[in-house]
Amino acid sequence: MTLPSSQFPDLRNRGVLVTGGGSGIGAALVEAFARQGARVAFVDIAEEPSRALCERLAAETGRVPHFIPADLRDVEAARNAAEAAAAALGSVHVLVNNAARDDRQTLEAVTEQSWDEGLAVNLRHYFFMSQAIAPHMRRQGGGSIINFSSIAFMLNMPEIPTYATAKAGIIGLTKSLAGKLGPDNIRVNAVLPGMIVTERQRRLWLDDEAIARMQERQCLKRMLIADDLVGPCLFLASDSSAAMTAQTMIIDGGVF
Structure with a gap:
């Protein structure tokens, strides 16, 4: 990966938990925090890429992230994963709620089951992971929760009704959690990526034409990749953003 030029000394030895950290944006964040010297745990359902x-990070950095296999659609599993991370790290100062899945479905194809599944995958665990980690942050005098939303809900995309609803809901959740947890010096902010071209996106949804169309909408005429989310996330996790909470940060190359 391309490391950000900035280093954040206050992140060294801080406990960081990333959901969906085994691949894509999550893996870039796990690596970035590890290279900052943080103690990192991550949760993912996919064991092979996570291990x-x-x-790889053990060989390259000498730091081994703590991998916690769990299906975050299961609320009890999410709670257990949060407690396992806190126990492994000693404390959790940063929680990055990143795990998501942008399934496509037409309006007519959505069922009660697929609707509930979409919210379980993309929204519900953000709340329950935050609920479980907040007491650990409170006991140590504060922390930072970073919720990954998306600009997708602002693009009027017809094939993602559940995903768009979840990503919009994350903004509301971020605002509410910030209001509740602010008195405990726990900051809560949201990151809204644009079209981030990952291996999964290439495999499932994106071709060169789709990428070119989005670049035409962007002020920055280049492809955005997972590494583009690293700097903003490190900033929100660090003391550099100590007075910033209840905010949304759009990283989309200038679409909005």
Whole structure:
């Protein structure tokens, strides 16, 4: 990955938990925090890429992230994963709620089951992970929660009704949690990525034509990749953003 030029000394030895950290944006964040010297745990349902990431980072950095396999659609599993991370790290100062899945479905194809599944995958665990980690942050005098939303809900995309609803809901959740947890010096902010071209996006949804169309809408005429989310996330996790909470940060190359 391309490391950000900035270093954040206050992140060294801080406990960081990333959901969906085994691949894509999540893996870039796990690596970035590890290279900042943080103690990192991550949760993912996919074991093979997650273990491969741990092995690579151990070889390259000497730091081994703590991988917690869990299906975050299961609320009890999410709670257990949060407690496992807190136990492994000793404390959690930063929670990055990143895990998501942008399934496509037409309006007519949405069922009660697929609707509930979409919200479970993309929204529900953000709340329950935050609920579980907040007491650990409170006991240590504060922390930072970073929720990953998306600009997708602002693009009027017809094939993602559940995903768009969840990503819009994350903004409301961020505002509410910030109001509740602010008195405990726990900051809560949201990051809204634009079209981030990951291996999964390439495999499932994006071709060169789709990428070119989005670049035409962007002020920055280049492809955005997972590494573009690293700097903003490190900033929100660090003391550099100590007075920033209840905010949304759009990283989309200038679409909005």
